[in-house]
Each structure stands twice: as structure tokens, then as C-alpha cells.
Amino acid sequence: MCHPSPTSGPTDQEPAIDLQLHAATWLVQPHGLDVVEAMVAALDDGADTLAIASRWRSELADPQLASTALTAAVARRRARARWPEAERMLFTRHGLEQASDPTVASWRARRLAATDGDGSVEVWDVTAGLGADAIAVARAGAEVVAVEHDPARAILLEHNLRVAEVTASVVVDDALEVRVPPGARVHADPARRPDGDRTHHLDDHQPPVSRIVQRFAARSGLAITLAPGVDRDDPALGGEMEVEYLQRGEQLLEATVWDDPLRAPGALASATLLPNGEHRVRTGAAGELAVGPPGDHLVEVVPAAVRARLHDELGEEFGGWRLARHRALLSVDGRPPESPWYRSRPILAVLPAKPAPIRRWLADRDAPPIEIVLHGITGDPTRWWREIGRPPRGPQGWRVELIRRDDDAVALVTDAGGPPTGELDADDEPGR
Numbered sequence: 036m037c038h039p040s041p042t043s044g045p046t047d048q049e050p051a052i053d054l055q056l057h058a059a060t061w062l063v064q065p066h067g068l069d070v071v072e073a074m075v076a077a078l079d080d081g082a083d084t085l086a087i088a089s090r091w092r093s094e095l096a097d098p099q100l101a102s103t104a105l106t107a108a109v110a111r112r113r114a115r116a117r118w119p120e121a122e123r124m125l126f127t128r129h130g131l132e133q134a135s136d137p138t139v140a141s142w143r144a145r146r147l148a149a150t151d152g153d154g155s156v157e158v159w160d161v162t163a164g165l166g167a168d169a170i171a172v173a174r175a176g177a178e179v180v181a182v183e184h185d186p187a188r189a190i191l192l193e194h195n196l197r198v199a200e201v202t203a204s205v206v207v208d209d210a211l212e213v214r215v216p217p218g219a220r221v222h223a224d225p226a227r228r229p230d231g232d233r234t235h236h237l238d239d240h241q242p243p244v245s246r247i248v249q250r251f252a253a254r255s256g257l258a259i260t261l262a263p264g265v266d267r268d269d270p271a272l273g274g275e276m277e278v279e280y281l282q283r284g285e286q287l288l289e290a291t292v293w294d295d296p297l298r299a300p301g302a303l304a305s306a307t308l309l310p311n312g313e314h315r316v317r318t319g320a321a322g323e324l325a326v327g328p329p330g331d332h333l334v335e336v337v338p339a340a341v342r343a344r345l346h347d348e349l350g351e352e353f354g355g356w357r358l359a360r361h362r363a364l365l366s367v368d369g370r371p372p373e374s375p376w377y378r379s380r381p382i383l384a385v386l387p388a389k390p391a392p393i394r395r396w397l398a399d400r401d402a403p404p405i406e407i408v409l410h411g412i413t414g415d416p417t418r419w420w421r422e423i424g425r426p427p428r429g430p431q432g433w434r435v436e437l438i439r440r441d442d443d444a445v446a447l448v449t450d451a452g453g454p455p456t457g458e459l460d461a462d463d464e465p466g467r
């Protein structure tokens with residue numbers, strides 16, 4: 036591991052340091068690893084965390100070591116479902132929460148490590164954390180330098196790179212100070228939790244996004260990992276960049292901002308669906324679809340495509356229209372072709388958005404379980420359940436979809452049939 040200046044380290048705005056240097060040094064030694072393993076086994080056997088903590092506090096002279104090992108044990112069990120190597124990796128609670136999803140990291144790594152077939156590229160992961168992205172990029176074939184300014188976290192980072200059996204060097208330094216050689220690509224995943232809270236302001240990230248852009252844009256390739264709420268027109272991003280919105284299953288997880296030459300030619304935004312790797316790029320501003328009344332089907336475009344503002348283009352392909360000017364909720368006559376980019380549901384009824392007519396309509400029918408979904412309508416869905424006289428139910432059967440349109444609201448009864456279709460109000464248009 037390479038340490039430059041003794042001044043580099045977490046700033047005052049960083050989250051409370053969740054790992055002491057001496058504890059990190061001990062944790063990666065055989066004794067520390069054995070203690071974490073014993074704690075994981077005890078937790079697997081159903082032991083209580085308080086009992087484990089008190090046993091190890093008396094066994095280890097330093098209570099800090101016991102609590103660091105217990106945090107690592109709890110985090111390791113949490114990481115199991117997502118990380119193949121979790122059983123040997125070391126995490127802190129914040130470090131695990133901040134780590135990229137491994138499926139997303141390996142998708143992103145393919146573009147970061149791509150070559151024209153001539154040797155490998157060098158990628159500097161300048162905010163490497165506990166190493167999810169660095170591991171993925173090294174596995175994709177790049178030579179990786181992992182930079183982390185917190186020296187204690189860098190010790191766990193080095194351990195995780197070792198257990199993942201990838202070759203990458205670790206440098207303890209500040210992302211904005213470290214000297215990245217010309218020709219190397221840069222990946223930054225700035226911390227989003229100053230003071231323990233998630234932040235959506237790009238310049239409240241650590242390091243601030245506009246500083247990352249100033250330092251590394253217009254060089255050999257820059258990728259920045261951000262929360263999926265980011266708008267591609269955010270001034271912190273500077274000039275022309277591609278913002279890729281990434282969704283795994285029904286969940287919108289992350290965004291990656293790509294600067295030339297890693298940006299796809301002419302791309303303004305793109306959307307990716309994982310794990311199957313469906314990918315769509317938007318290169319221009321599509322004309323906005325006309326607004327019309329509900330047709331035969333309600334079509335809900337998946338959140339990653341809505342964030343990338345691909346919904347008008349998709350609707351145009353199947354002859355659809357919008358149900359409201361500021362809403363990415365579409366409709367069409369007939370049934371749209373099957374597509375991973377949207378879910379369509381037959382519309383069974385169009386009713387006023389009031390409890391009494393909905394209640395009457397349902398009373399006349401042998402209705403299956405009802406789910407209530409609010410699109411742009413504020414309020415408590417349980418109040419609607421109470422007022423239409425139906426118990427709350429999960430997402431099968433029929434849905435009552437309450438939709439705020441431009442000048443009024445409408446209730447559609449749709450046949451949900453299949454699996455849930457994502458987050459409430461995923462059709463809220465970005466940047467409106």
C-alpha cells in the first residue's frame with residue numbers, strides 16, 4: 036500500500052469515522068479474522084449480539100477491537116446474499132452501505148476496462164471504499180489503482196482485493212490531489228452520506244462532483260457513480276455527458292455519468308436493465324407524445340427508462356400517447372408488443388377519482404384482491420382502501436390506479452395479473 040502525505044484523510048464533513056486505524060490493522064491479522072469468523076458462527080447459531088459483544092469485550096483487552104469485529108461480522112452476514120466472497124471479506128457498516136451493487140459494478144466495469152484489443156487499460160478508482168468497483172474493474176481485465184483517503188478503510192480495501200484474488204495497488208491519498216498518469220481512465224464514486232444522511236446535492240458529495248469533473252473530465256475517460264435521482268442537466272456535471280440509469284429487477288439502483296471518450300457516441304442518456312443487460316441509448320430530445328384519454332391498456336415505462344427520458348420514444352414505437360403532459364404514464368389501444376422496457380395492463384374501467392363510484396363499481400363485480408396505486412396523487416392509500424371498503428392487498432389481481440392528469444384526476448381499474456411493477460410514482464417525469 037502506498038501512503039503519500041500524512042495530511043490526507045477524511046475531512047470534517049465525512050461521516051463519523053466508523054473504523055479506527057489500530058482496529059483495522061488488527062482486524063486483517065489472523066487473530067482478527069478468527070474473531071470475526073467465530074462471531075459470524077455464533078450469530079448464525081442464533082446468539083444475541085449483546086451477548087457476543089460482552090463475551091469478546093472481556094476476552095480482548097481493547098473494547099474497540101470487539102466492537103469493530105462484531106460490526107464486521109454483522110455486515111458480512113448482510114453481504115452474503117450479494118457478494119460471492121463475503122465469507123472472507125471485511126466490511127464496516129457504512130462501507131457496506133456505500134458499496135456498489137456487484138451486478139451493477141460488473142456491468143460498469145466492462146465499459147471502464149474495454150480496449151480496442153490492444154493490451155489492457157489502466158483505471159484509477161479514486162474513491163475506492165471497500166473495493167466493489169475496484170474488484171469488478173480488475174476482473175474485467177484493467178490494471179487497477181485503488182485510491183482511498185481513509186487509511187483505516189484502505190487496510191480493509193487491500194484485504195478485500197486480496198481475497199477476491201485480483202491484482203490492484205492501493206494508494207492512500209485524496210482523489211483531488213493524487214497524480215493520475217495521462218492515459219489512465221478514472222472512476223469516482225463519491226460518498227453520499229455526509230453527516231450520516233444521504234445527500235442529493237452533487238456538490239455536497241465527498242469529494243464534490245464538480246471538483247471531480249473539473250479535475251478529470253476531458254482527459255482519457257471519466258465515469259462517476261451517483262444516486263439514480265441525478266438529473267443529466269445538473270450544472271455540477273458541466274458539459275456533454277451521458278448519464279446511464281441502472282435498474283436491477285424492479286429497483287432503480289444507481290446512475291453512471293460517462294465523459295468522452297467513454298461516453299457512447301452522441302449519447303445524452305441511457306438506461307440499462309440488469310441482470311439481463313438490456314441497454315437503450317437516447318441521443319436526441321424525442322418529440323413529446325400527445326396527451327389523450329385512457330385507451331385499452333395502461334403502459335408503465337420502467338423507472339430507468341423514465342429517468343433517461345426514453346418514454347416518448349418507446350411510446351412512439353407502439354403507437355401510444357401520454358395520459359398527462361407531465362406524467363410518463365402511457366396508454367394505447369390494443370395490446371403493445373412484449374418488451375422489457377414497460378409493463379402493460381388492460382384497463383377494465385375508467386372512473387372518477389372518488390371513493391363512492393369506485394366502491395359501487397367494485398360492488399357489482401366479483402373482484403379479486405385490489406391494490407391501490409397513486410400516480411402523482413398525494414395522500415394515504417390506506418384511506419382509499421377504507422373508503423372504498425376493501426382490505427389492503429398485495430400486487431396481484433386488480434389495481435385501482437389513481438392518476439393526477441393535467442386538469443383533473445381519474446381512477447383506472449387495471450388487471451395487474453403478473454408481478455409488481457415497481458415503485459410508486461416511478462412515472463413522475465424527471466426534471467419537471
Ligand SMILES: C[S@@+](CC[C@H](N)C(=O)[O-])C[C@H]1O[C@@H](n2cnc3c(N)ncnc32)[C@H](O)[C@@H]1O
Nearest residue numbers: 134135162164165166167168184209210224241
Ligand atoms: C461511496 S464510497 C465508494 C464505494 C466503492 N465504490 C465500493 O463500491 O465499495 C466513497 C469512498 O470515497 C472515500 N472518499 C471520500 N472523499 C475522498 C477523497 N477526497 N479522496 C479519496 N477518497 C475519498 C470515502 O472514504 C469512501 O470510502
